[in-house]
Amino acid sequence: MSGKNQHVVKRDDGWAVKGAGNKKDTSHHRTQEEARQAAVEIARNQKSEVVIHGRDGKIRDKDSYGNDPHPPKG
Numbered sequence: 014m015s016g017k018n019q020h021v022v023k024r025d026d027g028w029a030v031k032g033a034g035n036k037k038d039t040s041h042h043r044t045q046e047e048a049r050q051a052a053v054e055i056a057r058n059q060k061s062e063v064v065i066h067g068r069d070g071k072i073r074d075k076d077s078y079g080n081d082p083h084p085p086k087g
Contacts, residue, residue: 016059019052021045022066053078
């Protein structure tokens with residue numbers, strides 16, 4: 014069973030990592046890159062995905078760590 018996807022989201026004071034469905038942020042970071050790196054660590058441990066949101070809140074990118082429902086062919 015895979016863990017929760019980790020979302021990197023914009024906050025007033027920087028960027029946050031938030032597990033899907035969680036009420037509270039997991040961690041806060043100064044930059045989006047720092048938040049992304051923290052999210053990747055959690056996703057690797059939980060075999061889940063990192064979902065990166067842009068400043069506008071829209072999903073910008075997704076990376077899978079361990080449980081890819083659509084692995085690349087070849």
